[in-house]
Amino acid sequence: MENGISREEHDEFVRRMEDEHKRTNHRLEALEEGLRQIQDLTASVERLALSVESMAKSQSRQETRLEKLEGRDGEMWRKVSGYVITAIIGIIVGYVFKLIGM
Template sequence: MDGISREEHNEFAKRMDESLKRTNARVRDLEKVTEQISNLTSSVKQLATSVESMAQSQSQQSAKLEELENRDGEMWRQAVGYVVTCIIGIVVGFVFKQIGM
């Protein structure tokens, strides 16, 4: 059985140590990236919650604005109706006066 020399063994051990160091460095980098992704995921969840809340608030404000716009339009239509009724009353009164009633 052929054995390996001490020098070959030391060279092999040195290469294994270097490989282990590189692997450990990659694992640390991956752990950092994983932590960053986790933080990003948490931030995205918070952002989604905020956007959902803003959308609900905007929907409520939109409904209130529409109600205010309709109320002003309704009041305007009612005022115009009163003016038209008054004008019709004046015209009818004038016609009756002209014909002697």
């Protein structure tokens, strides 16, 4: 066997190849686990985005309702203020007419 390799060399080569396959398989498993985690994270981010979008729409509706309620209270306050001012002016005019004798 002058041109060939010895049995020991062949066995050593086989052992090294098996070790390399084990390392490669371990790296592949780690990469697959990382990929799975990234996919899970992507799905979580998608659900979070949908939740935030839904929450933003809800907040927009609540903001609109709040503006209407605040406007209604402001409108009522303006009406009450107008009635009070009208009453005060009426009392003053009535008092002035009384003093004049009308």
